[in-house]
Structure formats: structure tokens, C-alpha cells
Amino acid sequence: MKISYSKYSLELRHQFTISYSSRKSTPIVLIKIEHDRFAGYGEASLPPYLSETQESVIIFLKLISRINIDNISNYKKIINEVDQVLGNNTAAKAAVDIALHDLFGKINEKPCHKLFDLTANNLPLTSFTIGIDEQKILKQKISEAKEFKIFKIKLGTTDDKKIIQFIREETDKPFYVDINQAWSDKYFALEMSEWLHQQNVLLIEQPFNKNDLEKSAWLSARSPIPIIADESVQRFSDIEKIKNSFNGINIKLMKCTGMNEAYQMIVKARENNLKVMMGCMTETSCGINAATQLSSLVDFADLDGNLLITNDPFDAVTVVDGRLHLSKKNGLGITLKESLLFTEL
Ligand code: MG
Numbered sequence: 001m002k003i004s005y006s007k008y009s010l011e012l013r014h015q016f017t018i019s020y021s022s023r024k025s026t027p028i029v030l031i032k033i034e035h036d037r038f039a040g041y042g043e044a045s046l047p048p049y050l051s052e053t054q055e056s057v058i059i060f061l062k063l064i065s066r067i068n069i070d071n072i073s074n075y076k077k078i079i080n081e082v083d084q085v086l087g088n089n090t091a092a093k094a095a096v097d098i099a100l101h102d103l104f105g106k107i108n109e110k111p112c113h114k115l116f117d118l119t120a121n122n123l124p125l126t127s128f129t130i131g132i133d134e135q136k137i138l139k140q141k142i143s144e145a146k147e148f149k150i151f152k153i154k155l156g157t158t159d160d161k162k163i164i165q166f167i168r169e170e171t172d173k174p175f176y177v178d179i180n181q182a183w184s185d186k187y188f189a190l191e192m193s194e195w196l197h198q199q200n201v202l203l204i205e206q207p208f209n210k211n212d213l214e215k216s217a218w219l220s221a222r223s224p225i226p227i228i229a230d231e232s233v234q235r236f237s238d239i240e241k242i243k244n245s246f247n248g249i250n251i252k253l254m255k256c257t258g259m260n261e262a263y264q265m266i267v268k269a270r271e272n273n274l275k276v277m278m279g280c281m282t283e284t285s286c287g288i289n290a291a292t293q294l295s296s297l298v299d300f301a302d303l304d305g306n307l308l309i310t311n312d313p314f315d316a317v318t319v320v321d322g323r324l325h326l327s328k329k330n331g332l333g334i335t336l337k338e339s340l341l342f343t344e345l
Contacts, residue, residue: 001069002034004342005061007054010045010282010309014131014141023048026282029057029092030313032342033099035072040103040331041314042095043290045254045281045305052091060085060092065345072107075100079260090234090257091281097258098290098332105331112293112332116263123292123324124301127152127176129308135166142170149322150202151175152302156182160192164199176300178205181231186215193223203277203300205250206230217245226275228300236261239268248275248299253291254283266297280305285316289332292324313338 010026031042044057063085069078082096105112113120128148130141132155145151151171155163156179167175177196183189189207196204203226208215210231220227226247233242234255242249249269251262262278269276278291278298283305295301301324306312315337317325327333 001072002344003061003065003069004032004034004344005058006030006032006340006342008284008313008340010284011311012282013308013310014133014137026309027054028284029054029095030284030286030340030342031061031095031099033069033096033103035103035107038103038106040099040101040106041286041334041336042097042099042102043284043286044091044095045283045287046091047281050091052089056089057092057095060089061096061345064096069100072100072104075104076260079258083257083261091254093257094253094287095258097260098253098286101259101290101293102331102334109330111326111328111330112259112290113296113326116259116294118294118296120296120326120328123295123326124298125149125322126301126303126319126324128304129154129302130167132157132163138163138166139170142167147319147322148304149173152178152304154178154180156180161195164196164201168199172200174200174202176203176205176302177201178230179207181206181209183207184209186218189215189219190222193219193225193227197224201225203228203248203275205277206232213242213245216242220245220247223247228275228277230279236265236268239265239272239274243272243274246274248277250277250279250302251298252279252281253287254281259290259294262291262294263297266294275299277302279303282308284309284312285314285318285334286332288318289314289316289326289334292318292326293332295324313340 127150229246230250277300279302288306316334
């Protein structure tokens with residue numbers, strides 16, 4: 001079995017602004033794991049506000065290249081072993097997890113969702129994210145996204161109500177709002193949750209600082225719409241800590257080390273009556289398809305990362321009429337449409 005990697009930069013269609021940062025591109029590392037005549041692809045997306053970099057991913061891949069991965073039928077054991085190597089590095093681990101699922105699916109002639117006994121039918125609608133922007137550009141973004149039935153709006157500015165009012169002049173579609181930890185006053189947050197509910201907002205993501213579980217619990221007990229943890233929950237082990245402070249969790253493969261742990265998190269969330277959202281970073285269709293393979297299990301899908309970029313190197317249909325869609329092909333069902341240079345470790 002052979003591992004190789006390719007450094008790549010995703011170009012965003014629009015400058016992307018959230019409550020604490022703004023950017024035009026996202027570095028990623030694509031990986032390829034080959035066995036016999038099969039190749040599985042994986043991806044580590046590395047937004048600059050998180051700690052991993054292209055260099056740290058490559059260092060990580062060099063460390064795991066010592067793990068014996070020749071017995072691919074043991075891919076779950078390999079994923080667990082990979083997780084033991086060097087703390088954090090969740091995006092690097094996700095890249096390996098995704099590539100192993102893709103490879104195992106191809107070798108065994110099964111699409112990845114079948115590896116989890118899941119269906120590819122009736123997948124959820126995905127939201128389409130609209131970053132904070134001036135009114136003219138917001139208007140353009142909304143009109144570009146006609147095909148989507150749900151929007152996700154990044155809030156957390158002093159103009160939040162104005163932004164929503166402006167969007168409501170353009171569209172009556174429901175949407176999710178993501179505060180990205182920007183609120184601090186719980187009474188203001190409750191008033192906003194009631195107002196947002198009247199505006200046909202379906203959920204609020206991460207209103208307070210990730211460590212402020214007391215405020216989140218207070219709001220979650222009172223808000224008319226679900227309060228969803230994002231920054232407060234990264235991995236399976238975090239669910240225990242936050243399960244009484246939110247109404248649901250946003251699972252992202254890049255935060256939780258990949259499909260294997262994401263599946264376990266969905267099961268654990270259900271056991272605790274938590275709603276489940278499946279989210280993403282800026283990613284190619286590789287990462288997005290991996291998350292979509294599990295999406296029949298979730299309440300809310302926010303899997304639009306590949307649609308927000310202009311240079312997706314993979315060819316993959318992921319959205320039809322606002323709804324996520326999977327091909328029936330084996331593995332992730334994605335094809336590399338550009339010849340990228342992969343460097344062997
Ligand atoms: Mg979020």
C-alpha cells in the first residue's frame with residue numbers, strides 16, 4: 001500500500017467573512033492511498049484559524065506511514081491506530097479515514113454509505129452558506145443560490161437584525177444562523193432567538209464562547225429554536241461534556257477525524273436526544289461526498305463547501321434541486337478531473 005499527497009489551495013468564489021475572520025482561499029492537502037489497482041482519495045481542509053497546516057499534515061503522514069496498512073480489510077483498526085499517533089491533527093486523520101473508506105469501498109465493490117448500512121435515497125436538503133457582506137453582494141449571492149431551499153447566514157455583527165431584514169426583502173426561504181461565538185449577553189440572545197424564530201430561522205449555531213456552557217444551557221432551555229453546538233464539540237468525547245448545554249451538535253469530519261468517528265457521534269447524539277447537523281469546512285467534493293455518505297442519518301445538512309469554491313479538482317454531483325445526491329459508484333464515487341501531481345512519502 002502506497003500513500004502520496006498533493007498540496008492544493010481552494011479558491012473561494014467570494015471573500016468569506018465570519019464574526020472573527022475573513023479570507024479568499026483555503027489550503028488543503030489531498031491524499032491518495034493505493035492498493036493493487038485501486039486508489040482511495042482523502043482530504044485535509046486547513047482553514048487558517050485552526051492549528052493544522054499543509055506542513056503538519058505531511059509530517060503526520062510520514063509518522064503514520066510506519067503503520068502497517070497492508071491488510072485493508074482491517075481498515076477500522078487502522079483508523080484507530082492512526083488516531084493514536086500524535087494528538088490533535090484531526091484534519092490529517094480525517095484525510096486518512098476518508099481515503100481508507102474510499103479504498104475499502106472500491107476494493108469491496110460497495111459505495112461508502114453501504115459500509116455503514118445506510119441508504120443513498122431521500123438525502124436531506126443542504127443549506128447554502130451566505131457570508132456577511134455588503135448589501136449589493138448579499139443580493140447577488142442570494143440570486144446565485146436559487147436552487148437551494150435553505151440558506152445559512154453567518155451573523156454576530158452589530159447589524160444582525162438589519163442583515164436579516166435585508167435578506168427577508170429578497171427571499172422568504174428558511175435559514176440557519178451561525179453566530180460563531182460572537183454573543184455574550186444571554187438575555188439579548190434569548191430575545192434574538194425569539195425574533196429569529198419569527199423570521200423563519202430554523203436553528204442557531206454556537207451563540208456563545210465555546211467554553212461558556214452555562215449560558216448555552218440557559219438559552220437552550222428557553223429558545224424556541226434549537227441551539228446547536230459547533231466550536232463547543234469537536235470529537236466523540238466532547239459530547240458527554242456538552243450534552244446538557246445544547247439541543248444539538250454540528251459534526252464535521254475535519255474536526256472529528258473522519259467518517260468512522262462521525263458515525264459514532266451520530267449514534268451517541270441520538271442516545272442523548274440531541275439533534276444532529278452535518279457540517280463542513282471549505283472542502284472539495286472529496287470531503288463533502290464523505291460527509292454526504294452519512295447524511296441520511298442527520299436532521300440538518302450544511303454540506304456546501306465544494307460549491308463555495310471555483311477550483312474543485314473532483315467531478316461529483318452533490319446537489320440536485322437543493323437536495324444532496326450520491327452516485328451509486330463504489331467508494332466515495334468521485335473522480336479526479338484534473339491531473340494533480342501526487343508526491344510519494
Ligand atoms: Mg459553525
